[in-house]
Amino acid sequence: xxxxxxxxxxxxxxxxxxxxxxxxxxxxxxxxxPITIMAGMDNPNQEMIDHLISKYGLDxxxxxxxxxxxxxxxxxxxxxxxxxxxxxxxxxGQRLFPTxxxxxxxxxxxxxxxxxxxxxxxxxxxxRMDRFFSxxxxxxxxxxxxxxxxxLILLFASRLKWFPxxxxxxxxxxxxxxxxxxxVLYHLALPVICLVLLNVPRYFRITRAAVLQVMSEDYIxxxxxxxxxxKQIFRKxxxxxxxxxxxxxxxxxxxxxxxxxxxxxxxxxxxGMGRLLLDAITKRDYSVLSGVYFIFSMMLxxxxxxxxxxxxxxxxxxxLE
Amino acid sequence: xxxxxxxxxxxxxxxxxxxxxxxxxVNITMETxxxxxxxxxxxxxxxxxxxxxxxLLPTNITSIAGEIIFKGTNLIGLxxxxxxxxxxxxxxxxxxxxxxxxxxxxxxGKQMAAIYRVHMPSxxxxxxxxxxxxxFEKVGLSSRVYDAYPHELSGGMAxxxxxxxxxxxxxxxxxxxxxxxxxxxxxEGQILRELVTLQEKEKMASIVITHxxxxxxxxxxxxxxxxxxxxxxxxxxxxxxxxxxxxxxQGLLKSFPAFHGERQSLRGIPGSLPxxxxxxxxCVFAPRCPHAVDRCHKERPSDILLGEHWRVACFLVEGxxxx
Numbered sequence: 001x002x003x004x005x006x007x008x009x010x011x012x013x014x015x016x017x018x019x020x021x022x023x024x025x026x027x028x029x030x031x032x033x034p035i036t037i038m039a040g041m042d043n044p045n046q047e048m049i050d051h052l053i054s055k056y057g058l059d060x061x062x063x064x065x066x067x068x069x070x071x072x073x074x075x076x077x078x079x080x081x082x083x084x085x086x087x088x089x090x091x092x093g094q095r096l097f098p099t100x101x102x103x104x105x106x107x108x109x110x111x112x113x114x115x116x117x118x119x120x121x122x123x124x125x126x127x128r129m130d131r132f133f134s135x136x137x138x139x140x141x142x143x144x145x146x147x148x149x150x151x152l153i154l155l156f157a158s159r160l161k162w163f164p165x166x167x168x169x170x171x172x173x174x175x176x177x178x179x180x181x182x183x184v185l186y187h188l189a190l191p192v193i194c195l196v197l198l199n200v201p202r203y204f205r206i207t208r209a210a211v212l213q214v215m216s217e218d219y220i221x222x223x224x225x226x227x228x229x230x231k232q233i234f235r236k237x238x239x240x241x242x243x244x245x246x247x248x249x250x251x252x253x254x255x256x257x258x259x260x261x262x263x264x265x266x267x268x269x270x271x272g273m274g275r276l277l278l279d280a281i282t283k284r285d286y287s288v289l290s291g292v293y294f295i296f297s298m299m300l301x302x303x304x305x306x307x308x309x310x311x312x313x314x315x316x317x318x319x320l321e
Numbered sequence: 322x323x324x325x326x327x328x329x330x331x332x333x334x335x336x337x338x339x340x341x342x343x344x345x346x347v348n349i350t351m352e353t354x355x356x357x358x359x360x361x362x363x364x365x366x367x368x369x370x371x372x373x374x375x376x377l378l379p380t381n382i383t384s385i386a387g388e389i390i391f392k393g394t395n396l397i398g399l400x401x402x403x404x405x406x407x408x409x410x411x412x413x414x415x416x417x418x419x420x421x422x423x424x425x426x427x428x429x430g431k432q433m434a435a436i437y438r439v440h441m442p443s444x445x446x447x448x449x450x451x452x453x454x455x456x457f458e459k460v461g462l463s464s465r466v467y468d469a470y471p472h473e474l475s476g477g478m479a480x481x482x483x484x485x486x487x488x489x490x491x492x493x494x495x496x497x498x499x500x501x502x503x504x505x506x507x508x509e510g511q512i513l514r515e516l517v518t519l520q521e522k523e524k525m526a527s528i529v530i531t532h533x534x535x536x537x538x539x540x541x542x543x544x545x546x547x548x549x550x551x552x553x554x555x556x557x558x559x560x561x562x563x564x565x566x567x568x569x570x571q572g573l574l575k576s577f578p579a580f581h582g583e584r585q586s587l588r589g590i591p592g593s594l595p596x597x598x599x600x601x602x603x604c605v606f607a608p609r610c611p612h613a614v615d616r617c618h619k620e621r622p623s624d625i626l627l628g629e630h631w632r633v634a635c636f637l638v639e640g641x642x643x644x
Contacts, residue, residue, distance in 0.1 A: 218421040226486075
């Protein structure tokens with residue numbers, strides 16, 4: 001088991017370094033550069049351009065830039081955002097929590113609701129409930145997220161006025177303490193509902209398929225023939241076998257939690273990572289981009305390792321290497 | 322009193338729009354310690370019959386009629402609770418594909434203990450372990466299998482575990498449904514020989530379901546040949562498999578190579594199983610039968626008795642007619 005985990009940690013580290021290198025190159029190869037944006041369109045002054053270039057180290061060879069960047073990252077310094085005039089680390093820090101709050105609560109809810117529905121549907125296969133949820137799951141799975149978000153806002157925020165249309169807090173009220181928590185929850189509801197609706201179908205279908213597959217295995221027939229009652233078979237043997245695919249999907253979507261859901265965040269004006277990323281892309285904010293991508297690759301790698309370890313704990317066949 | 326008396330059993334799969342008659346008027350009698358082989362090609366209804374005896378047919382898509390009298394109790398229509406009391410203690414099974422007959426994510430011993438506790442709810446861990454070791458000894462497995470995961474076993478070992486499981490409560494009847502089909506011929510031969518010895522030692526009866534005639538020849542005293550849901554011929558193995566009377570049995574035997582005697586080319590049976598959703602008025606084998614006459618297509622043949630136990634459902638066989 002130690003060898004199993006070590007192997008994954010090393011591969012993970014290599015993956016992170018590679019992704020940092022690829023991001024670094026891709027961002028610089030992409031058209032557009034920050035200097036023209038900073039210097040302004042109207043009256044570009046050559047002196048100012050030269051000054052900016054040397055200030056941000058863009059006059060150095062690209063390999064040297066990469067070396068400086070790597071050593072900075074190693075020291076925990078992700079550079080300075082020219083757009084926001086503050087360190088990248090601080091920017092990401094501010095955005096990480098709102099994003100995580102929204103996506104993580106949505107992921108947990110989607111997991112619980114989706115798997116519960118999937119289990120229920122599998123146990124009453126071909127019942128009216130099973131057919132209803134199976135068909136509706138395709139509709140929500142195929143629905144574009146931003147469109148659903150807009151529709152939810154139109155219906156529940158604009159028309160019914162049950163929820164706020166945007167943001168994470170009521171800026172004017174300036175609540176503190178519990179009032180602040182409630183205010184955040186109130187703003188959180190609609191984006192979370194939107195994400196849950198979009199993600200439930202995945203868990204529903206994976207769980208349903210896994211349970212049906214396990215139920216048709218020979219060992220389940222054997223347990224039935226032995227006189228074991230259905231409840232016990234289900235709890236003791238079906239669940240653990242059917243759990244594996246759901247664990248994998250959930251683990252990977254956990255990584256997605258940190259990346260945020262850019263389009264949903266934009267539609268709901270949620271101050272999260274996804275919006276930070278899109279802003280950074282349009283404004284060619286290199287250091288923010290690299291920082292965000294670094295965090296993403298770290299999270300993805302950690303989540304993958306976590307999934308591997310949990311799956312190995314659940315399934316002895318995976319431990320075998 | 323017979324151990325198992327199957328009388329006029331019909332099993333129907335209810336599909337959308339049409340019913341498929343998987344077992345059509347099946348009659349089988351078994352005495353205590355009998356060994357009976359059921360042979361037939363895929364789709365002949367042999368596994369369905371086994372599931373019917375075990376009460377494991379999916380109730381929403383099948384219906385079963387007739388009587389299956391096991392030790393004096395009719396299993397058809399028996400309540401779930403009463404059935405559960407018989408299961409594994411009196412009536413156990415070894416299923417197809419032994420590699421899949423254990424959950425891959427639980428240790429062998431844990432699963433054995435779970436089955437043991439179905440009927441011995443208060444058994445302690447050490448009692449379960451002792452029971453497991455005893456069973457493993459009977460089938461020639463080392464005790465370390467108890468703490469192994471199923472994927473750590475070879476095919477033959479998994480098969481032995483499945484057989485050990487079926488012996489747990491010294492049942493009166495064990496049903497082996499294609500139990501050795503997935504094994505290589507050498508392991509299969511070994512396990513079949515061991516089964517015969519075990520059966521005598523444990524004083525149990527067995528039903529061996531297979532498409533392999535040679536398996537029946539080595540393990541069973543009696544044989545039932547099924548085709549398209551009907552029994553076409555039944556009797557002592559050394560009579561039916563040596564001098565088969567029914568054209569289907571003859572065809573089935575010609576589809577296997579013989580070790581001794583003249584070198585013959587192997588022949589299959591031309592054609593395929595009839596559509597079982599249609600009612601067949603005559604003999605089910607008539608469309609594929611090389612000897613079929615007009616009557617075979619129109620009238621259902623009744624059993625012809627040749628001696629005490631030998632029955633053949635064919636118009637072309639001479640003998641005493643009996644319903």
